[in-house]
Amino acid sequence: MESSLPSFQVLGFGGSAERKNDAENYNEVMSTLPKVKGLRGDDYYLYQGFWYSAFFLEGLMSVQEHFTPQSTDIFVASFPKTGTTWLKALTFAILTRFRLSGSTTSSLLTKMPHDCVPFLKYNLAQNPSNRDLAIPLLSTHVPYSSLPKSIISSCCKIIYICRDAKDAFVSLWYFHANLQRSKNVEHLPLEEAFELFCNGIANHGPYWDHVLGYWRASLEFPEKILFLTYEEMKKDTAAHVKKLAEFMGCSFTLEEEEEGEVQKIISMCSFEKLSNLEVNKNLKCLQDISIPIPNSIYFRKGEIGDWENHLTPEMGARLDDIMEQKLKGSGLKLPR
Template identity: 85%
Template sequence: MESSLPSTQILDSGESAERKNEAKNYNEMMSTLPKAKGLRGNDYYLYQGFWYSSFFLEGLMSVQEHFNPQSTDIFVASSPKTGTTWLKALAFAVLTRSRLSGSTTSSLLIKMPHDCVPFLEFQVAQNPRIRDLAVPLLSTHVPYSCLPKSIISSSCKIIYICRDAKDTFVSLWCFFSAHQMSKNVEPLPLEEAFEMFCNGISILGPYWDHVLGYWRASLEFPEKILFLTYEEMKKDTAAHAKKLAEFMDCSFTLEEEEEGEVQKIISMCSFEKLSRLEVNKNGKLHLDTSIAIQNSLYFRKGEIGDWANHLTPEMGARIDDIMEQKLKGSGLKLPR
């Protein structure tokens, strides 16, 4: 049975006071960190080699200190705008398919994928009781080297997704620009954001270091970390849905495959299906926080190669050259 927990819960006064005190300590720590202007015009803070917004960093510091995973937990990990929403939907649908029988409706049809698979450093950091312990799926944008030690030292599994850096940058810029315009705030010019990205200054950046961290960990712990690319998933979604099921120890049976269960899940999690759902057209994520975001912004295009509609060939070549240089010797070659 899927969780009946509400999307938010009120913490008791003791917990609330403790969290306020922690937030004060985290803010004091942040005041000592190097800063740079972010895509939303806010400050990014350099912490343990990566750039974070204040809201994100506060949550990260909290989970680094307090989070204790279940041994069966599975984390969907990614740098922002690399296919996170789609991968969450697929992983959730695959893992919970046995819960559905008859006319029971999947939570994906009434809840946003980010609410079905809550963010460790956002939702869970704010309220650990928000998660459904019966569905051992969580998500994170945290770089591998910054994950809580309790996760790295555990038997938890991690599914990581990345994509071509050019499409990642464009999706990131379009996302934050749309969010700014929804608040009647002038977005950062593309050219300025591009220079920042190329210099490694982007949310959770440098992007190449984020990717390399999980890539190297996947080589060291292949039984614990599944490394995927958005482009390969789009190319053969059925094969990757089955790979996800096998990795999460819930492989599709021959009977399920014959009955078209894989294709049903792929169809339910498609961009076309999810983007047309009422909750994803009109709802908001992080509703009770300072960073409330329209769900519709998470469903822009989902297309490979859209970067060419925004960047010049020279800009595209520059990102390719940077990525080639940064990934050199790692054995990893991302699709272009």
């Protein structure tokens, strides 16, 4: 039985007449969209070729209509669970290293990376001023084709990260399972979630279309979009940290490299360091949304190839075949 259409209240609509009008418009749009049951058992809506839960779709439609970037903004873009937290930490540490002096410590030691680099949809859909304008870093899971036109037409830069689809799926399933467990809600079995993922059904999915959108854009606008893979970053993190700095317009000086600044950033942003910080073990992030998320569920393993501990060889081969077919002719070959 299909559930009734949710009312848009999550992001704080209801204050101004404009917000109330937005909520009515969004509900009207949603009533016309195809929907299916998603990974968390809630309804996913097909909008502009991608699937979203009501919460994500509300934020997306809001920023599409209202968001205006700064010309200097840099967006960390990704499909969920493909290295977002690590990339946020690295870009934030690189970009803010000039602000640290003497005994000043990085905000990464006291705040979750998702609180250091605000999400376009959660944090800014409700309050566009909910950011530090001195730090031109924002993040998004929005597919390239659905980004606000104000971003596409601007000179803003985008850093995109993706990873092997099998590891991305396992990480995504664990995230949803842990999130549901934290709310005492039953989660979807891995096998059922895998079927959905292989059919393209996930928040911001299909995964392959999400990746292809940014890949093709990076070929068309290489000066604006940097395309990365999690596996390549893990293989040579130092080279990628320097590449990130150069792309963001804050290259490391020879003196900084000689003083070990690159390695300091790598160490501070490592899985071992971040996952053991008090803020990431026992606190919650995204406090300005209705359901703050435990920081600890963003730190599971951070390993490459962990899918082998959860998927059968047949499941792995099936997802590899799907990705190969979907990426065929694009020139992109993701690590397997």
